[in-house]
Amino acid sequence: MASYTEGQHLAAMLLSKGGPLTLCHRPTPTPGPNELLIAVHAVAFNPVDGYQRNFGLFISSYPAILGSDVAGVVLSAGSAVAASAPPPGTRVTAFAAAFFEQGNPDYGALQTRVIVPVENVAPIPDAVSFQDAAMLPMAVSTAWAGWYTIGLPRDTKYTAADKKGVLVWGGAGSVGSVAVQIAARLFGFVVYATASEKNHAYVKSLGASRVFDYKNAGVVEEIVKAAKEDGLSIDVAYHATPQNFKETLDVVKTLKFVETGKVAMAAPMDENSPKVEGVEAKFVLNPEGLEARKEQFRFVYNDWLKEKLVSGDLVPSPKARVVEGGLGSANKALDELMKGGISSEKLLVET
Ligand SMILES: NC(=O)c1ccc[n+]([C@@H]2O[C@H](COP(=O)([O-])OP(=O)(O)OC[C@H]3O[C@@H](n4cnc5c(N)ncnc54)[C@H](OP(=O)(O)O)[C@@H]3O)[C@@H](O)[C@H]2O)c1
Structure with missing residues (x-):
């Protein structure tokens, strides 16, 4: 031009x-x-x-x-x-x-x-x-900001033997697809993600071990069953879709081994945002100042x-x-x- x-x-x-x-x-x-x-x-x-x-x-x-x-x-x-x-x-x-x-x-x-x-x-x-x-720029900074928001240190490093799982709700999206890659390739989590069925192979290619179709009514139960089969705890999650849904919090509540599970919420939160006892949901923000x-x-x-x-x-x-x-x-x-x-x-x- x-x-x-x-x-x-x-x-x-x-x-x-x-x-x-x-x-x-x-x-x-x-x-x-x-x-x-x-x-x-x-x-x-x-x-x-x-x-x-x-x-x-x-x-x-x-x-x-x-x-x-x-x-x-x-x-x-x-x-x-x-x-x-x-x-x-x-x-x-x-x-x-x-x-x-x-x-x-x-x-x-x-x-x-x-x-x-x-x-x-x-x-x-x-x-x-x-x-x-x-x-990349917005997606990468938001993915990192999410992990920062729920307190995951940059040098988090698990091995398969630790059986540490993480859930990324919206793994085929811009923010979610980078969050999957960081969680799997850098932090060493066993990554579970949700996506439309047509995106499952793609999200697996980014490092997710199992991908679930969020359109299935029983998706929370499917995820919980799979994590129990795999022997995983899921203490943290990243919710990266345009609306905040309770399902991510429900999964963490059921599968966490810590007292308070944590979920990073990419979309803005308000008084109507989902709440679940034992799980803290926090809006994704970069460090303040x-x-x-x-x-x-x-x-x-x-x-x-x-x-x-x-x-x-x-x-x-x-x-x-x-x-x-x-x-x-x-x-x-x-x-x-x-x-x-x-x-x-x-x-x-x-x-
Ligand atoms: N806090 C921040 O600083 C910050 C920064 C950037 C973005 N955001 C927010 O993050 C959110 C995601 O942004 P993005 O750019 O990653 O969006 P995106 O690329 O459009 O990805 C959103 C993903 O959400 C999934 N999805 C859509 N509707 C869904 C539903 N009803 N249930 C479950 N999954 C659904 C889609 O999965 P499928 O394609 O597999 O169906 C899609 O891939 C937006 O709300 C955005 O405003 C926040």
């Missing part, structure tokens, strides 16, 4: 609450001391983008630019960026700070040039496409994601689906996402 004129670039701007996003040219910003300027090649969509566009969530003023997930190439670095950071010319994936920055146009993903904090960036190997890389969050992101992106994409221990998931038409199709992609029913796919636009 012929998007770049001297000092300007193309952006899908949110001019007022409710949208739609409108294509405009805007001045290309200069990165601050600890920031990188990225030439964006692909942007992936997340539910929060739809809430921002439609309801003004996490937006302090207009015009705003939305979007968290980008892949592209580093163009320039701020004055205090360490020499160890990806230099200009490096292919990267990055977590754009659209909602932390409350819609500040310099920081939203849906444009051809975006500023990102250096701790939110991971270089990507040549073998990983921009499309696959763009699916700027410095703690930066430390978490340095670990997640600068270290962990960088290393695991090279080693192949993290496979980009679920499956990228490009909505044709570039940034001009951002509204169409968001409309489709907000309608629901996307299964084991992540919608993207290319710029």
Whole structure:
């Protein structure tokens, strides 16, 4: 797309609450001391983008630019960026700070040039496409935030002999598929997951040992029976679907060996969220406070994601689906996402 004129670039701007996003040219910003300027090649969509566009969530003023997930190439670095950071010319994936920055146009993903904090960036190997890389930032940080929220240390390491199980409800989704991979390949849990039947083989390929169809009325009993056959305790779980269901808590209540089981809930919670005695359900949040969050992101992106994409221990998931038409199709992609029913796919636009 012929998007770049001297000092300007193309952006899908949110001019007022409710949208739609409108294509405009805007001045290309200069990165601050600890920031990188990225030439964006692909942007992936997340539910929060739809809430921002439609309801003004996490937006302090207009015009705003939305979007968290980008892949592209580093163009320039701020004055205090360490020499160890990806230099200009490096292919990267990055977590754009659209909602932390409350819609500040310099920081939203849906444009051809975006500023990102250096701790939110991971270089990507040549073998990983921009499309696959763009699916990762939000999913990876949310998966890690979930495990952090329920108190699992980063160095959790079980072996098969420990008989430690974990349940991921929604294992074929964007967040759930990364949560499965971390739980199985890094933490060494025996992973049980739920998914639509057509996604079972896929979720197993990510490391789940058993996958259950959440559409079966007796799914909780099926999971409990299987865990008893396998001799597992399930003290913790990750619930990663658009609504919070009681079933995940029921499984943990029945199979936990600890006094209080713990469930990370990805979707927002309120007073009507499910409650079960003996199980604590907590909304997934990154560590509180700027410095703690930066430390978490340095670990997640600068270290962990960088290393695991090279080693192949993290496979980009679920499956990228490009909505044709570039940034001009951002509204169409968001409309489709907000309608629901996307299964084991992540919608993207290319710029
Ligand atoms: N707390 C945070 O910081 C944070 C960050 C990011 C996302 N989130 C939230 O996390 C949730 C998941 O996001 P995502 O991007 O991973 O979504 P996603 O990619 O659409 O995945 C959701 C998965 O949920 C499953 N599912 C859908 N309806 C279900 C139902 N009725 N019962 C059981 N499973 C069902 C689907 O499984 P099948 O395809 O197998 O049917 C789907 O793969 C959203 O609510 C999102 O807003 C929170």
